[in-house]
Amino acid sequence: MAAQELTGYQAGIDVGGTKTMFCITGANGDILLLERRSTAAHGSPGLFFDWLFVELKHLLQGISLTLKQLEGIGIGFPGVIGDTEGQLSQAPALPWPVADIRPDIRRYYEGRLYLDNDVNLALLGECWKGAAAGKKHVLMVTVGTGIGSAMLLNGRLYKGANNAAGEAGYMVVDVGLARSRGSASGADFGPLEAVASGSGITALARARFADPAALPASRILTLAGGKPEEIETRHVLQAAAEGDYAALEIMDKPLEHLAAGIASAVVLLNPQLVVLGGGVAASGDYYMNEIRNRVNAYLPYPVDLEAAKLGNTAGAVGAVAAAANILW
Amino acid sequence: MAAQELTGYQAGIDVGGTKTMFCITGANGDILLLERRSTAAHGSPGLFFDWLFVELKHLLQGISLTLKQLEGIGIGFPGVIGDTEGQLSQAPALPWPVADIRPDIRRYYEGRLYLDNDVNLALLGECWKGAAAGKKHVLMVTVGTGIGSAMLLNGRLYKGANNAAGEAGYMVVDVGLARSRGSASGADFGPLEAVASGSGITALARARFADPAALPASRILTLAGGKPEEIETRHVLQAAAEGDYAALEIMDKPLEHLAAGIASAVVLLNPQLVVLGGGVAASGDYYMNEIRNRVNAYLPYPVDLEAAKLGNTAGAVGAVAAAANILW
Numbered sequence: 102m103a104a105q106e107l108t109g110y111q112a113g114i115d116v117g118g119t120k121t122m123f124c125i126t127g128a129n130g131d132i133l134l135l136e137r138r139s140t141a142a143h144g145s146p147g148l149f150f151d152w153l154f155v156e157l158k159h160l161l162q163g164i165s166l167t168l169k170q171l172e173g174i175g176i177g178f179p180g181v182i183g184d185t186e187g188q189l190s191q192a193p194a195l196p197w198p199v200a201d202i203r204p205d206i207r208r209y210y211e212g213r214l215y216l217d218n219d220v221n222l223a224l225l226g227e228c229w230k231g232a233a234a235g236k237k238h239v240l241m242v243t244v245g246t247g248i249g250s251a252m253l254l255n256g257r258l259y260k261g262a263n264n265a266a267g268e269a270g271y272m273v274v275d276v277g278l279a280r281s282r283g284s285a286s287g288a289d290f291g292p293l294e295a296v297a298s299g300s301g302i303t304a305l306a307r308a309r310f311a312d313p314a315a316l317p318a319s320r321i322l323t324l325a326g327g328k329p330e331e332i333e334t335r336h337v338l339q340a341a342a343e344g345d346y347a348a349l350e351i352m353d354k355p356l357e358h359l360a361a362g363i364a365s366a367v368v369l370l371n372p373q374l375v376v377l378g379g380g381v382a383a384s385g386d387y388y389m390n391e392i393r394n395r396v397n398a399y400l401p402y403p404v405d406l407e408a409a410k411l412g413n414t415a416g417a418v419g420a421v422a423a424a425a426n427i428l429w
Numbered sequence: 430m431a432a433q434e435l436t437g438y439q440a441g442i443d444v445g446g447t448k449t450m451f452c453i454t455g456a457n458g459d460i461l462l463l464e465r466r467s468t469a470a471h472g473s474p475g476l477f478f479d480w481l482f483v484e485l486k487h488l489l490q491g492i493s494l495t496l497k498q499l500e501g502i503g504i505g506f507p508g509v510i511g512d513t514e515g516q517l518s519q520a521p522a523l524p525w526p527v528a529d530i531r532p533d534i535r536r537y538y539e540g541r542l543y544l545d546n547d548v549n550l551a552l553l554g555e556c557w558k559g560a561a562a563g564k565k566h567v568l569m570v571t572v573g574t575g576i577g578s579a580m581l582l583n584g585r586l587y588k589g590a591n592n593a594a595g596e597a598g599y600m601v602v603d604v605g606l607a608r609s610r611g612s613a614s615g616a617d618f619g620p621l622e623a624v625a626s627g628s629g630i631t632a633l634a635r636a637r638f639a640d641p642a643a644l645p646a647s648r649i650l651t652l653a654g655g656k657p658e659e660i661e662t663r664h665v666l667q668a669a670a671e672g673d674y675a676a677l678e679i680m681d682k683p684l685e686h687l688a689a690g691i692a693s694a695v696v697l698l699n700p701q702l703v704v705l706g707g708g709v710a711a712s713g714d715y716y717m718n719e720i721r722n723r724v725n726a727y728l729p730y731p732v733d734l735e736a737a738k739l740g741n742t743a744g745a746v747g748a749v750a751a752a753a754n755i756l757w
Binding site for chain 2 (some may be wrong): 263270281
């Protein structure tokens with residue numbers, strides 16, 4: 102590992118649609134501060150970064166630091182970011198139009214700056230201080246509302262020709278189903294995430310309980326307060342972990358589809374490790390064990406598959422690693 | 430392009446199960462010689478390389494060169510090769526046991542040596558002088574008896590943690606079908622290539638004509654001399670290109686499965702270009718157009734898809750590029 106390469110204070114910030122995580126580290130890479138704030142809903146990047154830097158300065162002040170003392174700042178966004186330009190696009194979770202955000206950041210900070218997609222930075226976080234520490238070939242798949250992925254190949258983030266690599270949610274693991282959906286270009290979700298994400302699991306479960314005349318006996322409904330329309334992914338996962346038959350039945354397809362997608366990515370990329378992140382993957386042993394077994398059933402050779410360790414701090418921690426240009 | 434980096438004569442050799450291709454280039458990267466020989470069926474690497482270097486010396490002699498004048502030799506094999514060790518494994522097309530082949534080569538040649546998998550070198554060939562000239566992010570998929578792939582990412586071959594990257598034949602694009610086959614570890618073919626390779630197409634066609642009482646009227650059977658058991662992939666491809674209904678029907682599944690696999694690889698890797706190589710892809714416009722349309726129907730954004738240009742010389746040409754350490 103290369104924490105020695107950190108020579109000063111660094112800030113890593115993970116901007117989410119509802120919450121923003123701040124991480125500040127010292128010269129040896131130790132985490133001095135890790136704090137979460139509600140993301141300001143300002144409709145322009147200018148106002149947003151006014152807010153962000155007020156928060157950052159305030160947090161720095163609390164540990165007797167100033168912005169000028171920061172050697173680097175890394176910031177992750179839920180969108181696609183051009184490598185060098187700082188052009189943020191495809192960020193529906195943020196209330197701004199597509200924008201070049203670099204000038205708005207430069208009004209406040211002149212030091213080393215690294216901007217990237219949040220999943221890429223979460224992977225860097227896991228590679229620095231989490232489940233993938235010390236690995237050089239890592240595939241991270243995040244399963245939450247949608248499905249995303251990021252890749253560390255030969256020790257570097259791989260982003261593709263147009264920074265669009267890792268769109269695992271658009272993988273095709275069921276040709277018949279994907280074909281019947283028609284073109285992917287107009288769809289909210291890709292064919293894999295339509296089934297295997299949290300949104301997919303919730304939709305499958307609600308459909309299963311949609312007919313009041315034929316409600317199956319299931320822990321799911323109890324956990325959802327008896328209201329089918331209030332079933333959430335976590336209810337299905339908990340009921341499945343407890344062995345509830347309807348829940349196990351509902352989970353079969355999402356698990357099998359995700360396992361097929363991960364297996365396809367593994368035979369292409371031959372990673373040392375697959376890290377599973379996001380809210381669904383964090384639900385516990387039931388989910389991880391199912392995915393691990395089903396992925397390996399598809400593979401000609403076994404692969405290690407671990408749950409992410411840093412939870413919702415991975416992006417901010419990874420943003421520090423990126424700002425400090427830590428190499429693996 | 431970087432042909433300027435070639436400073437001397439180079440040899441590239443592509444060892445196949447039945448044929449071996451030799452390529453010799455001059456200081457400016459021009460191809461001085463390109464010759465194919467039947468591969469000697471010697472059962473040990475020692476005897477095999479005795480034969481290989483006799484052939485090479487003979488070919489060099491014909492253009493007034495000697496082994497000592499070669500600045501580098503690149504050799505591709507149909508198998509998995511350890512990066513530095515020269516340990517050749519998983520090469521069922523060759524009649525040797527698993528072996529460390531480097532000492533046998535060093536008996537004849539002390540200069541710069543590069544050993545790699547044949548698909549990796551075919552990709553390098555296409556990137557140097559073929560369909561992908563000048564590109565930095567390229568996915569190559571070869572469709573022949575089986576299905577293989579290779580990746581140029583950020584201008585370098587990507588090989589994975591254990592030199593096993595690119596096993597596209599093991600991708601899962603039809604969960605139901607793949608699951609019903611059981612574990613992949615014992616199978617001859619991966620789930621994608623079992624359907625979409627030349628072997629898959631032949632098997633589907635022969636099955637379609639297996640019942641003599643229910644033979645469909647089709648060009649396929651005419652092209653195969655009226656004998657269902659002699660149907661080959663090329664008969665199906667030619668009949669389909671001519672609009673034969675039974676052939677189009679047979680091709681639907683192999684085309685759709687390969688397109689789904691390529692689409693999955695594209696959303697993960699975001700390449701600038703996909704190059705399709707191997708005998709099946711070389712069959713003409715019908716096949717390429719079908720694949721191009723079906724891949725793009727699955728993608729959220731379009732991708733360029735081109736047929737390989739160098740045919741069966743790509744591996745030997747790429748072996749030169751590798752030997753000369755040409756960078757993109």
